[in-house]
Amino acid sequence: xIPGTRRRRHRQxxxxxxxxxxxxxxxxxxxxxxxxxxxxxxxxLRETILRVVEQMGYVPDMAARALxxxxxxxxxxxxxxxxxxxxxxxxxxxxxxxxxxxxxxQYANPGNDGEDDARKxxxxxxxxxxxxxxxxxxxxxxxxxxxxxxxxPVVEIMDVSRTPAEMAVGIDHRxxxxxxxxxxxxxxxxxxxxxxxxxxxxxxxxxxxYKAVMEAEGLFDQALVLSIDSYTSVGLGAHLLDRxxxxxxxxxxxxxxxxxxxxxxxxxxxxxxxxxxxxxGICGFNDFxxxxxxxxxxxxxxxxxxxxxxxxxxxxxxxxxxxxxxPTLVDLGFQLIPRQSTARIAAQQPSGSLA
Amino acid sequence: xIPGTRRRRHRQxxxxxxxxxxxxxxxxxxxxxxxxxxxxxxxxLRETILRVVEQMGYVPDMAARALxxxxxxxxxxxxxxxxxxxxxxxxxxxxxxxxxxxxxxQYANPGNDGEDDARKxxxxxxxxxxxxxxxxxxxxxxxxxxxxxxxxPVVEIMDVSRTPAEMAVGIDHRxxxxxxxxxxxxxxxxxxxxxxxxxxxxxxxxxxxYKAVMEAEGLFDQALVLSIDSYTSVGLGAHLLDRxxxxxxxxxxxxxxxxxxxxxxxxxxxxxxxxxxxxxGICGFNDFxxxxxxxxxxxxxxxxxxxxxxxxxxxxxxxxxxxxxxPTLVDLGFQLIPRQSTARIAAQQPSGSLA
DNA sequence: CTGTTAGCGCTTTCAA
DNA sequence: TTGAAAGCGCTAACAG
Numbered sequence: 225x226i227p228g229t230r231r232r233r234h235r236q237x238x239x240x241x242x243x244x245x246x247x248x249x250x251x252x253x254x255x256x257x258x259x260x261x262x263x264x265x266x267x268x269l270r271e272t273i274l275r276v277v278e279q280m281g282y283v284p285d286m287a288a289r290a291l292x293x294x295x296x297x298x299x300x301x302x303x304x305x306x307x308x309x310x311x312x313x314x315x316x317x318x319x320x321x322x323x324x325x326x327x328x329x330q331y332a333n334p335g336n337d338g339e340d341d342a343r344k345x346x347x348x349x350x351x352x353x354x355x356x357x358x359x360x361x362x363x364x365x366x367x368x369x370x371x372x373x374x375x376x377p378v379v380e381i382m383d384v385s386r387t388p389a390e391m392a393v394g395i396d397h398r399x400x401x402x403x404x405x406x407x408x409x410x411x412x413x414x415x416x417x418x419x420x421x422x423x424x425x426x427x428x429x430x431x432x433x434y435k436a437v438m439e440a441e442g443l444f445d446q447a448l449v450l451s452i453d454s455y456t457s458v459g460l461g462a463h464l465l466d467r468x469x470x471x472x473x474x475x476x477x478x479x480x481x482x483x484x485x486x487x488x489x490x491x492x493x494x495x496x497x498x499x500x501x502x503x504x505g506i507c508g509f510n511d512f513x514x515x516x517x518x519x520x521x522x523x524x525x526x527x528x529x530x531x532x533x534x535x536x537x538x539x540x541x542x543x544x545x546x547x548x549x550x551p552t553l554v555d556l557g558f559q560l561i562p563r564q565s566t567a568r569i570a571a572q573q574p575s576g577s578l579a
Numbered sequence: 580x581i582p583g584t585r586r587r588r589h590r591q592x593x594x595x596x597x598x599x600x601x602x603x604x605x606x607x608x609x610x611x612x613x614x615x616x617x618x619x620x621x622x623x624l625r626e627t628i629l630r631v632v633e634q635m636g637y638v639p640d641m642a643a644r645a646l647x648x649x650x651x652x653x654x655x656x657x658x659x660x661x662x663x664x665x666x667x668x669x670x671x672x673x674x675x676x677x678x679x680x681x682x683x684x685q686y687a688n689p690g691n692d693g694e695d696d697a698r699k700x701x702x703x704x705x706x707x708x709x710x711x712x713x714x715x716x717x718x719x720x721x722x723x724x725x726x727x728x729x730x731x732p733v734v735e736i737m738d739v740s741r742t743p744a745e746m747a748v749g750i751d752h753r754x755x756x757x758x759x760x761x762x763x764x765x766x767x768x769x770x771x772x773x774x775x776x777x778x779x780x781x782x783x784x785x786x787x788x789y790k791a792v793m794e795a796e797g798l799f800d801q802a803l804v805l806s807i808d809s810y811t812s813v814g815l816g817a818h819l820l821d822r823x824x825x826x827x828x829x830x831x832x833x834x835x836x837x838x839x840x841x842x843x844x845x846x847x848x849x850x851x852x853x854x855x856x857x858x859x860g861i862c863g864f865n866d867f868x869x870x871x872x873x874x875x876x877x878x879x880x881x882x883x884x885x886x887x888x889x890x891x892x893x894x895x896x897x898x899x900x901x902x903x904x905x906p907t908l909v910d911l912g913f914q915l916i917p918r919q920s921t922a923r924i925a926a927q928q929p930s931g932s933l934a
Numbered sequence: 935c936t937g938t939t940a941g942c943g944c945t946t947t948c949a950a
Numbered sequence: 951t952t953g954a955a956a957g958c959g960c961t962a963a964c965a966g
Binding site: 257 | 958959960961962
């Protein structure tokens with residue numbers, strides 16, 4: 225075979241609906257119906273048509289369909305955390321809810337420039353989406369406005385500390401941080417550091433919660449707050465713990481913005497010979513799979529991440545059917561899971577000693 | 580304001596190209612050009628048009644554009660591992676390469692039924708994609724055929740053990756497993772277990788590599804192979820290690836299909852009071868962030884995951900421009916990173932004892 | 935149950 | 951540099 229003969233194998237002549245119609249001896253619309261709404265076509269015809277479709281390898285063109293029906297069947301998911309471990313469970317929830325429908329999901333990951341959220345959002349809008357799931361980073365009035373003008377239902381997820389433009393599912397991050405900080409105080413820790421990984425709105429809410437509780441006890445100290453605006457990671461956790469102990473050698477516990485930070489802190493403590501929980505307490509956030517498996521196991525705050533995703537998709541799907549609803553806010557709640565890494569009181573019990 | 584007045588706020592009258600054209604006193608095509616190819620419109624007009632576009636909040640309709648131009652600008656990424664930690668780095672690579680272009684990425688996660696890969700693939704095809712990045716699970720001739728008939732360039736990623744339909748980037752998983760197994764043997768381990776997490780083609784290749792090396796030493800034993808076909812996780816690692824020791828109490832090391840399994844195995848060993856690396860050696864796979872931070876640190880096999888993603892996207896973009904190329908296979912190589920969890924010989928050195 | 939007609943919003947092609 | 955005409959492939963709305 226002569227080289228070049230097969231050039232442009234991509235873009236081979238495309239089989240269209242009317243090609244199929246012609247071959248099956250019916251009209252285009254009948255083929256269309258046989259494909260989308262088989263019950264509206266007589267069994268005999270239906271069978272013939274489907275056979276021809278199969279034979280010719282016909283594949284519907286979604287762009288044409290979307291244009292003609294004004295329905296793209298697309299759900300857009302916009303989050304800066306697309307490539308983060310914490311988002312995986314959310315994704316599974318979304319995918320699971322959407323799977324049985326004929327909707328599809330398109331993810332987008334805004335970059336770092338401030339304008340990007342708006343651009344990606346507009347981009348989604350340009351596709352006539354059926355709905356959008358959005359994870360915001362900052363409270364930005366302009367973005368809020370954009371969301372309010374959205375041409376489709378929008379669900380904001382993860383944080384529910386503010387009234388959403390339309391719908392929101394998540395938890396109250398401030399309360400979660402308060403609970404974690406109080407737990408550490410109850411276990412007898414005093415110089416509690418905060419190891420963070422960003423200044424997005426959720427991190428700020430957690431900082432607020434931590435700060436409020438610490439201040440109420442007269443224990444707040446800015447030197448205890450360590451944060452870097454980047455992805456969290458186990459390595460970063462080790463690094464921040466190290467910095468915490470440099471800045472505040474008498475620190476006796478850390479509340480970490482995420483379990484990967486907590487795990488890193490744990491390893492670093494072990495490396496330094498600090499006993500956990502006796503010498504140092506660690507509380508994580510997210511309750512990743514490994515928190516309960518680690519040795520010692522890590523106290524953490526469990527977020528219903530899968531449920532948030534599932535519910536968000538569910539709300540979107542329902543909103544698509546009905547008309548517009550009033551702003552809806554769903555707080556799915558969190559749960560503090562006490563484990564060994566903060567069990568200082570229990571650790572002291574066996575030896576019979578008192579604090 | 581009367582309730583109901585604002586019903587159907589979604590689907591508000593959409594601003595189209597001709598609306599803008601009318602308002603700007605030009606023809607639709609000129610607006611189109613001003614937007615896509617500003618240089619082809621006189622500066623004066625261009626400015627006027629862009630102002631009107633801004634004022635009216637015009638957003639182009641991608642479906643219409645795709646239909647008219649037969650170019651969707653879409654890259655489809657199909658992988659069963661979308662919601663896995665290992666894929667995150669790949670994703671970052673893809674996103675980074677695509678960011679500067681005007682292409683968009685759409686991810687899809689095939690379910691578990693065998694048919695699903697084909698269905699999702701066809702679905703991508705129906706969108707006139709500019710290219711597809713595909714991570715296969717099994718060697719399936721039917722799928723292979725489908726890929727060969729693809730209406731666009733396709734890059735298969737992760738494994739390069741077979742000749743791809745068109746292009747492939749990845750590493751040789753069999754060789755990687757051989758290297759890991761040999762490393763464990765060199766450190767003096769003999770009863771080396773294999774902790775796996777699936778029977779996809781890559782896992783099978785790794786099993787082959789492990790088996791070949793073990794058999795060459797006369798050490799292979801089916802009882803040492805533990806695998807469950809599900810997501811890998813730290814919890815699963817702990818569980819599999821436990822099962823390994825039940826099945827083979829004299830096992831002295833484990834090669835894990837992924838670092839999360841390795842981390843779980845590490846924790847479980849610590850819980851059982853096994854000293855690492857003296858009593859038991861652990862080698863992971865993937866070299867996740869925490870492998871080097873763990874205490875003791877975990878030996879692992881580093882895959883250039885980010886580079887695989889970046890390169891795949893790059894090949895796709897280049898292929899889009901030029902015509903069809905002959906099958907291309909890029910092996911990006913792996914790297915064994917020896918760390919404390921297998922450093923048995925070094926651990927014995929200080930005490931001066933001999934094996 | 936099936937077909938006809940019209941047009942979705944944009945771009946291509948050709949002409950001015 | 952700008953515009954007019956035609957049509958991408960499909961589906962809505964109505965008719966038969």
